[in-house]
Amino acid sequence: FLKNLELSENQSFEYLKNVYSTILLKDVVARGKIRNVVFLENLVAYLADNVGGVEVINIADPNNPFVVGYVYLPDVAEAITTEGKYAYVSNYILGGVQMLDISFPPNSNIAGYYKRSGVFALGVSVQGSHVYIGDGIAGFQIYDNLFITSVEDLNKNNSEQLDIYPNPALQSAKANFITTTNSYCNLSIYDLTGRKVQEIFNGWLDAGEQTFEIKSNQLKAGIYFVKLEINDQVRTSKLVISH
DSSP, X not given: OTTTTTOOHHHHHHHXXXXXXXXXXXXXXXXXXXXXXXXXXXXXXXXXXXXXXXXEEEOSSTTSOEEEEEEEOXXXXXXXXXXXXXXXXXXXXXXXXXXXXXXXXXXXXXXXXXXXXXXXXXXXXXXXXXXXXXXXXXXXXXEETTOOEEHXXXXXXXXXXXXXXXXXXXXXXXXEEEESSSEEEEEEEEOTTSOEEEEEEEEEEOXXXXXXXXXXXXXOSEEEEEEEEETTEEEEEEEEEXX
């Protein structure tokens, strides 16, 4: 039957998964004599997977949970909380705080994000019009929940990120970024405890493309992050050193 529909392998999988979900739902409804089926269909849990995204899990039958959706994020999903039709994810170094539209759980998607003003977004909580962030060495932060950056702006800002290459690095690497105006900049390397281990540059730069050498051979093998401060903006990129 599926072959006659000329579906791809992924489409066939999705089709069968939906059929299975429907059969399972009917079975649960029948056994539990549940009347509010719509509520049951929307009974889901959101799991920050500590890898690179958020899993949407149907828990209508606690003995038979199954994944109904997945949202890929820029970095490690450390923690998650929900408020109304949105989920807020602390997205470690690169992602800041990601805001997901969960109005239709199986098709949850990124609605916007909060620019990171610290270093590690590790924990998140929402109360009313404020988002509270536990941010490693940057401490406790409070964001206004009324102002988020659109996905379009996220894509635009990604083109202006701090780039590190090669990464992983052996003897040396390059840090590349763009300054749009004459700016005061600090470019430094921190270890995972938040300790500054190397200052690459501190001073004024003219507008234009900037490239600095990172002497990775002076650091032990491991994971670091390169932090760039330009006026009142902060950009951070991971650096992996392997000797």
